[in-house]
Amino acid sequence: MLRGFNWAVCFFVSGMFIFGVSNAMTAKWMDQTEFDGKTFSHPYFQCASMFLGESLCLVFYVIVKIIAKRKQSQKNDSFIPKISAETDQTSMIAKFGPLCFALAAFLDLCGSLMDYIGLNLTAISVYQMIRAFRVIIVAIYSVIFLKRHLYKHEVTGIGLIFVGVAIVGLSSVLYKSSSSKNPVLGIVVIGIGQLFSGSNFVLEEKFLKKLKIDPLKAVGIEGISGIFYFAIILPILNAIPCHGSDMCSDGYVEDSLNAFYQIGTNGLLFFVWCFFMITICFFNWTSIGTTSAASALVRSIADATRAIIIWIISISVGWEEFVWLQLIGFLILLLGTMTYNEVIVLPGFKNSVMKKRQDKELAAKIEQENIKAIRISDITKDAN
Numbered sequence: 001m002l003r004g005f006n007w008a009v010c011f012f013v014s015g016m017f018i019f020g021v022s023n024a025m026t027a028k029w030m031d032q033t034e035f036d037g038k039t040f041s042h043p044y045f046q047c048a049s050m051f052l053g054e055s056l057c058l059v060f061y062v063i064v065k066i067i068a069k070r071k072q073s074q075k076n077d078s079f080i081p082k083i084s085a086e087t088d089q090t091s092m093i094a095k096f097g098p099l100c101f102a103l104a105a106f107l108d109l110c111g112s113l114m115d116y117i118g119l120n121l122t123a124i125s126v127y128q129m130i131r132a133f134r135v136i137i138v139a140i141y142s143v144i145f146l147k148r149h150l151y152k153h154e155v156t157g158i159g160l161i162f163v164g165v166a167i168v169g170l171s172s173v174l175y176k177s178s179s180s181k182n183p184v185l186g187i188v189v190i191g192i193g194q195l196f197s198g199s200n201f202v203l204e205e206k207f208l209k210k211l212k213i214d215p216l217k218a219v220g221i222e223g224i225s226g227i228f229y230f231a232i233i234l235p236i237l238n239a240i241p242c243h244g245s246d247m248c249s250d251g252y253v254e255d256s257l258n259a260f261y262q263i264g265t266n267g268l269l270f271f272v273w274c275f276f277m278i279t280i281c282f283f284n285w286t287s288i289g290t291t292s293a294a295s296a297l298v299r300s301i302a303d304a305t306r307a308i309i310i311w312i313i314s315i316s317v318g319w320e321e322f323v324w325l326q327l328i329g330f331l332i333l334l335l336g337t338m339t340y341n342e343v344i345v346l347p348g349f350k351n352s353v354m355k356k357r358q359d360k361e362l363a364a365k366i367e368q369e370n371i372k373a374i375r376i377s378d379i380t381k382d383a384n
Helices: 007-032 043-071 092-121 124-130 133-145 152-174 183-210 215-239 256-264 267-293 296-305 307-316 324-340 350-383
Strands: none
Touching: 007 092, 007 124, 007 267, 007 296, 007 307, 043 092, 043 215, 043 256, 043 267, 092 124, 092 183, 092 215, 124 152, 124 183, 124 307, 124 324, 133 152, 133 183, 133 324, 152 183, 152 324, 152 350, 183 215, 215 256, 215 267, 256 267, 307 324
């Protein structure tokens, strides 16, 4: 076995790529499907289906637990705060435990809803590349809420990502693809969605660092919470009239009954819908697993870099045409993510990278010492 190689991170990141690409392509395929002269334009229904897919993680979680119990007796994995200097048994996270992920589900709902609306309005590759803006949002939120420090090479990476996203957005406006309804509106909506998604990433990381909880269980809780939210939201959206807009569905903001009708009378669309929910189940599991095994930043970067695969597939199936400007934007975006993640070290930033690694090692050492001190204190209290 390779020393220093984190197989868990490799597994979860690989899963993000495979299931993420599959899910994005099936979602866009649904948008492109025509039935009785109308396309399947139901972003709100798709978002609700996403949460239904996430809830399937609870089923897999139960299956995994049953299999594990048959192999060996294990401790109950109910909520147990991780031992650290910051963990407080009286904190909100300690009190509510896994239910904290219901809050993350609300942010996920807002972000994903914007994403699906944007995907319906613009090309899938543009949708995927614009989502790289999430890296910037996560970085900013990490500084504010997780008290992290941004180093020079990270700031440079963020700047490159911003430039890359801007170029990709410009290319989609100048060279509108056949799968784009309203690229400008789509880009704006997706951009707003990243504000919520970035919040969700950071919040999940904060919870996962405090809680000892299986990623499958965490995603399942978010899925059930999302279904509860949509049980309230969808009836309202189905009752709001909407005409003359790319964001309307058969005269309403959402027409879920028509969505069910289209799925029920089209066998292929039904299969794709089921496949969409299965892939979203595994994609979210591997995504939150990446956050748990690595960090929210690694998750956001991995999510951004899979855009090239989606772009290639989209061009090959005829949804888009090759645009040099978009390629340039993506390469700059990729350079930014690789610089930020220290995959490559640009000239003049070696000291910045070394400083970050030294600070990380020092922080880990201090945390270990704090954990040891807490354990000694607990032993002393028990002895008394």
